[in-house]
Amino acid sequence: MIKKTLALAAIATVAVAGSADARDQIRIVGSSTVYPFATTVAEQFGKTTDFKTPVIESTGSGGGLKLFCAGVGIEHPDVTNASRAIKSSEIETCKKNGVTNITEVKIGYDGIVVANSKAGPRMELTLDQLFLALAKQVPQGGKLVDNPYANWNEIDSSLPNAKIEVLGPPPTSGTRDAFVELAMEGGCKKVEGAKDLGLEKKACHAIREDGAFVEAGENDVLIVRKLEANPNAFGIFGYSFLDQNLDKVQGTLVTGVEPTFENIASGDYPISRSLYFYVKGAHAGTIPGIKEYLAEFTSEKAWGPEGYLADKGLVPMPDAEREQYRADAANLTTNVE
Amino acid sequence: MSDTAGTGTVKTGLPRKNINEVVSAGIRRRYAAERRFRAYGLAAIGFAIFALTTLLVTIVGTGYSAFTQTMLELEITLYPQDIDPEGNRDPKVLSTANYQALVRQSLRDLFPEVTTRQERRRLNGLVSDGATFQVRRAVLDDPSIIGQRISILVPMSDDIDQFMKGHISAEVPESDRRVSDQEIAWLERLQDRNLVHRTFNWTFFTSGDSREPELAGIWGALVGSLLTMSVTLALAFPLAVATAIYLEEFAPKNRWTDLIEVNINNLAAVPSIVFGLLGLAVFLNFFGLPRSAPLVGGMVLALMTLPTIIIAARASIKAVPPWIREAALGLGASRMQVVFQHTLPLAMPGILTGTIIGMAQALGETAPLLMIGMIAFIVDIPQGVTDPATVLPVQVFLWSDAPERAFVERTSAAIMVLLSFLIVMNAFAIYLRKRFERRW
Numbered sequence: 001m002i003k004k005t006l007a008l009a010a011i012a013t014v015a016v017a018g019s020a021d022a023r024d025q026i027r028i029v030g031s032s033t034v035y036p037f038a039t040t041v042a043e044q045f046g047k048t049t050d051f052k053t054p055v056i057e058s059t060g061s062g063g064g065l066k067l068f069c070a071g072v073g074i075e076h077p078d079v080t081n082a083s084r085a086i087k088s089s090e091i092e093t094c095k096k097n098g099v100t101n102i103t104e105v106k107i108g109y110d111g112i113v114v115a116n117s118k119a120g121p122r123m124e125l126t127l128d129q130l131f132l133a134l135a136k137q138v139p140q141g142g143k144l145v146d147n148p149y150a151n152w153n154e155i156d157s158s159l160p161n162a163k164i165e166v167l168g169p170p171p172t173s174g175t176r177d178a179f180v181e182l183a184m185e186g187g188c189k190k191v192e193g194a195k196d197l198g199l200e201k202k203a204c205h206a207i208r209e210d211g212a213f214v215e216a217g218e219n220d221v222l223i224v225r226k227l228e229a230n231p232n233a234f235g236i237f238g239y240s241f242l243d244q245n246l247d248k249v250q251g252t253l254v255t256g257v258e259p260t261f262e263n264i265a266s267g268d269y270p271i272s273r274s275l276y277f278y279v280k281g282a283h284a285g286t287i288p289g290i291k292e293y294l295a296e297f298t299s300e301k302a303w304g305p306e307g308y309l310a311d312k313g314l315v316p317m318p319d320a321e322r323e324q325y326r327a328d329a330a331n332l333t334t335n336v337e
Numbered sequence: 338m339s340d341t342a343g344t345g346t347v348k349t350g351l352p353r354k355n356i357n358e359v360v361s362a363g364i365r366r367r368y369a370a371e372r373r374f375r376a377y378g379l380a381a382i383g384f385a386i387f388a389l390t391t392l393l394v395t396i397v398g399t400g401y402s403a404f405t406q407t408m409l410e411l412e413i414t415l416y417p418q419d420i421d422p423e424g425n426r427d428p429k430v431l432s433t434a435n436y437q438a439l440v441r442q443s444l445r446d447l448f449p450e451v452t453t454r455q456e457r458r459r460l461n462g463l464v465s466d467g468a469t470f471q472v473r474r475a476v477l478d479d480p481s482i483i484g485q486r487i488s489i490l491v492p493m494s495d496d497i498d499q500f501m502k503g504h505i506s507a508e509v510p511e512s513d514r515r516v517s518d519q520e521i522a523w524l525e526r527l528q529d530r531n532l533v534h535r536t537f538n539w540t541f542f543t544s545g546d547s548r549e550p551e552l553a554g555i556w557g558a559l560v561g562s563l564l565t566m567s568v569t570l571a572l573a574f575p576l577a578v579a580t581a582i583y584l585e586e587f588a589p590k591n592r593w594t595d596l597i598e599v600n601i602n603n604l605a606a607v608p609s610i611v612f613g614l615l616g617l618a619v620f621l622n623f624f625g626l627p628r629s630a631p632l633v634g635g636m637v638l639a640l641m642t643l644p645t646i647i648i649a650a651r652a653s654i655k656a657v658p659p660w661i662r663e664a665a666l667g668l669g670a671s672r673m674q675v676v677f678q679h680t681l682p683l684a685m686p687g688i689l690t691g692t693i694i695g696m697a698q699a700l701g702e703t704a705p706l707l708m709i710g711m712i713a714f715i716v717d718i719p720q721g722v723t724d725p726a727t728v729l730p731v732q733v734f735l736w737s738d739a740p741e742r743a744f745v746e747r748t749s750a751a752i753m754v755l756l757s758f759l760i761v762m763n764a765f766a767i768y769l770r771k772r773f774e775r776r777w
Contacts, residue, residue, distance in 0.1 A: 027628070032738070036740060052717055057629070057712060075628070244515070312740075
């Protein structure tokens with residue numbers, strides 16, 4: 001018993017000593033979509049400099065910004081990744097907690113693809129067809145009705161006679177947020193009579209819950225595996241997963257554009273979003289390595305068109321935009337207010 | 338016996354043959370019922386074995402190939418003018434030299450006909466980024482090799498590795514494959530020269546997490562798990578045993594102890610994520626302990642394991658026959674002496690089994706760790722309980738979500754390591770029980 005008491009005492013001492021230490025390691029939180037890119041940069045940074053490798057938590061964009069805006073001090077993260085821009089409500093929270101010097105760095109684009117197994121037919125969809133296939137309520141005969149479409153060819157006779165079966169991310173996911181904003185809202189605008197029935201903006205975001213759309217969890221690898229097993233099903237996930245599995249799944253052409261690296265970079269592919277990270281300027285002086293980490297992230301060998309992030313599936317920004325955000329990152333310009 | 342209809346018929350005297358038939362039919366029914374029951378039992382066990390085998394076969398089937406790695410034997414000339422132009426072997430100069438250029442040069446020497454930029458990029462992609470760091474480490478470890486031509490085994494990139502293991506098929510059209518026809522042609526020429534080897538994947542067991550599958554390892558997560566479990570054990574075991582002893586041997590039986598007992602039993606059924614939220618609110622936000630640290634992870638898991646161990650410990654203390662206590666008291670032992678010299682040693686095997694079951698449960702837990710920041714990308718191997726760390730099940734979770742194909746087999750391999758860890762712990766529990774078990 002005495003030994004154990006001593007062990008307990010030792011642990012308590014370590015605990016106190018540990019919390020009193022200053023942090024010498026960058027802490028990053030945020031989006032699971034940016035996670036693969038941020039971790040790649042962090043690893044390179046850790047290997048090529050004398051600084052410790054930053055610790056990166058995958059908390060989701062919203063969760064990351066909440067932690068980020070909680071305050072200034074070593075117990076709060078230095079950087080947060082986001083697969084959407086910071087909201088004004090979040091900026092308010094930040095301000096209230098004394099986090100004022102925030103630098104936004106856009107890192108590139110990510111396409112959201114609708115894909116199916118190579119065993120199935122290659123589809124070509126327009127945004128309004130996607131909306132009609134997935135919306136909770138659609139306009140029909142002058143009023144809103146619960147989505148009546150069970151097969152693709154009921155929407156348009158040119159589509160195959162197959163059951164509508166789509167696997168996608170749950171509402172907590174940033175991919176879902178971007179999908180409903182870009183695809184559902186975009187499709188909604190093109191459906192005749194939808195606006196008169198009140199279907200615009202947020203109202204278009206509702207996705208059907210009658211079994212045709214299956215929430216498959218945050219794990220995109222799992223969706224790819226399920227598509228392999230079921231040639232009739234379609235899946236919604238990030239471009240990097242399509243890129244890695246092109247021998248198993250194929251991307252659906254949306255408004256006639258194939259989801260390829262080039263088409264997403266040029267902006268031709270309609271369902272693509274920007275990825276960001278946010279830096280707490282107040283930490284740059286106290287936590288070692290923040291400026292160097294930013295320099296690594298914004299270097300041409302990382303986020304350039306031939307950089308290592310492009311190999312991981314990040315679609316780079318045009319030269320001028322890269323130049324602008326690189327300057328912002330280097331000077332820690334407060335560009336979010 | 339009352340005179341019911343049944344006894345009445347016997348009294349009236351049925352023919353003897355009939356009684357025999359009734360009795361033997363009853364016996365047959367009883368035997369049939371027994372056989373059926375045995376069949377149900379066998380079927381249940383059969384189903385369990387089938388499910389377990391399927392699980393193990395799937396995991397081992399996808400995971401075993403992660404234990405090997407495709408390596409390329411590279412001849413690299415360490416030109417002194419590139420690495421150390423001053424010639425004074427200053428470690429700072431040595432560590433920042435451009436080793437990548439040396440690796441690339443040696444690849445170019447193998448295929449001198451490759452000249453276009455696009456092709457060179459692809460050629461460089463054959464070997465892992467880790468090659469650069471491997472050469473750097475070799476030079477830093479022994480600067481005397483500068484100027485020599487060394488032969489070094491470097492990992493090939495994950496796509497090439499997957500192709501060599503047959504996970505990427507050459508049959509599918511080139512545009513849909515992550516390994517191009519040209520890369521396959523290069524690979525064949527390297528194989529002809531006997532430069533491609535498949536070796537045991539030591540990296541997997543010695544390094545921390547990485548975004549490059551060929552450089553990723555579980556050592557970081559394993560160390561994290563060990564640290565977390567040590568904290569859990571050091572906190573949960575003494576507390577739980579003390580609680581159990583007090584409640585069983587000393588506490589009066591009244592409403593208060595009943596209330597405590599009900600609460601302990603309830604705690605055992607609380608979902609683990611709740612303990613994570615508690616850890617976040619109390620240990621991180623109130624006490625200001627560091628995020629992602631095994632110390633906090635261990636404390637949260639200790640809270641989760643406490644009720645399990647208390648319940649097991651109380652049960653095994655209760656199972657010690659009362660005459661042991663009575664005999665000791667009768668010989669003049671104090672209650673303290675009875676507990677620590679007689680009851681506790683006899684109850685120990687049961688307590689240890691309960692402890693290890695609780696620990697095994699804690700070892701596989703991820704949900705509470707999410708809240709305290711242990712689900713994170715951590716490359717450096719943790720050196721102590723306050724360093725950021727992750728644990729084995731979290732590593733499985735993180736890899737299962739990675740887009741790269743090569744992480745699929747590594748996920749299964751990590752599961753195999755986790756399962757082995759559990760088997761070792763359970764085997765230890767059985768050994769302890771057999772060792773200390775006493776029968777009377």
